[in-house]
Amino acid sequence: MAVCISCGEALSFFAGDQNRRCNKCSKADLWPVGHALYSERVEAELLRDAEIEAIVLTTETAPNLNITKRIEIVTAECAFGMNIFKDLFAGVRDIVGGRSEAVQKTMRDSRKTVLYELKKEAYEVGANAVVGVDLDYVELSSAGSMVMLVASGTAVMIEE
Secondary structure, three states, X not given: OOEOOOOOOEXXXXXXXXXXXXXXXXXXXXXXXXXXXXXXXXXXXXXXXXHHOXXXXXXXXXXXXXXXXXXXXXXXXXXXXXXXXXXXXXXXXXXXXXXXXXXXXXXXXXXXXXXXXXXXXXXXXXXXXXXXXXXXXXXXXXXXXXXXXXEEEEEEEEOO
């Protein structure tokens, strides 16, 4: 069963929004900054993010880390599209040369998102690190405007 990413409450099939948040947390976006429930939600999100933070390595081992248990393979996917303006300017850059900062920013944001999702997957299976991380980019459309980033690795427990 899915849980709210903000407060951890179990979600029913019909409750919550597309961002996997319960109705209470979805409405929290409308609360003013000084509202008690707003502060409660922000505090819960910060606590959850701190718990999810894990070590992520592209190698299987590191000299200073002792892996005590290998749990399972974890994966995370992020499909992202670039809007018409990013596509247009990237097309111009393709013709005249140079770097496309809009495309680079989109790729950077997707990488951060997919690595966070990978850490979250590892946390949900009881791991405190992910080793052997691999990032793969897949073009979903022939125009290049839709790209998927897949991250995979092995969820492990390491000595603190």
